[in-house]
Amino acid sequence: MILFPAIDIRGGKCVRLTQGDYNQEKVYSDAPEKMAQAWQKKGAKFLHVVDLDGAKTGDSMNQSVIKSIAELVNIPVQVGGGIRSIEVIEKYITAGVNRVIIGTAAINHKEFLNEAVSTYGDRIAVSIDARNGFVATDGWTKASNIKATNLVKELESIGVKTIVYTDILKDGMLKGPNFEELQTINEITTMDVIASGGVSTKEDIQRLGDLNMYGAIIGKALYDGTLKFEEALEANSSVS
Incomplete structure (x- = not known):
């Protein structure tokens, strides 16, 4: 299982939000590039x-910072937030980003998603952000009547290879992921599933590994120091 440290950028700074609330922001670094390194x-x-600015407004406002990150590290980088045009995808891919994550636009503009997948293949991922099993859009500010499980099946039929599944109510709460929902999602699809939201202990990582997740994103627990990345790697290596 791949462990992804999360770098959330707002106004050029590395921050964390609680449950996606833009009013509950904590700044961890003025230099996201150094954090990446x-x-x-x-x-x-x-x-x-x-x-995060892009996720809310649809404008990819932190492109220069993200480009710097992709140039400064020699490990792959996946990027999401406000990616709603082929031009933006092309800019990120050209800048050295390995995988681009489409969120809201995958739901609101299916023709865009189809074009992105047919053009860039497995370098396109889709983020499914759910609250109580239903998909939320626009930086988590809008609820929809689309069931997450239905969207998963639709994305697979389009040819998407990777999804990032976030349970909004778990995000930033340090209380563990929604294992039951993740297991359901993983069982109904052959796509690679990356778990996000609430991953905060070594036990969480071992359990996600046991569920055969492709990856797990860790955010607040790393920044608040409740989980050290070395411990996370150790827990991950112990999964059979």
């Missing part, structure tokens, strides 16, 4: 970067 030094094999 630090995670690589600690043993990260892949980074998960989110443009």
Whole structure:
């Protein structure tokens, strides 16, 4: 299982939100590029970067910072947040980003998603952000009547290879992921599933590994120091 340290960027700074609430922000670093290099030094094999400004407004406002990250580290980087045009995808891919994550646009603009997948193949992932089993959009600010499980099946039929599944109510709460929902999602699809939201202990990582997750994104627990990345790697290596 791949462990992805999360680097959430807002206003050019590395921050964390609680349950996706833009009013509950904590700044961890003024230099996300240095944070990226630090995670690589600690043993990260892949980074998960989110443009929070982009997720909310649809404008990829932190592109220059993210480009710097991709250039400064020699590990793959996946990026999400506000990616709603082929032009933005092309900019990120050209800048050295390994995988681009489409969120809201995958739900609101299916023709865009189809074009992205047919053009870039497995370098496109889709993030499914769910609250009580239903998909939320626009930086988690809008609820929909789309069931997450239905969206999973639709994405697979389109040809998507990787999804990032976030349980919004678990995000930033340090109380563990929604294992039951993740297990359900993983069982109904052949896509690679990356778990996000609430991953905060070694036991969480071992359990996700036992569920055969492709990856797990770790955010607040690393930044608050309740879980050291070295411990996370150790827990991951112990999964059979």
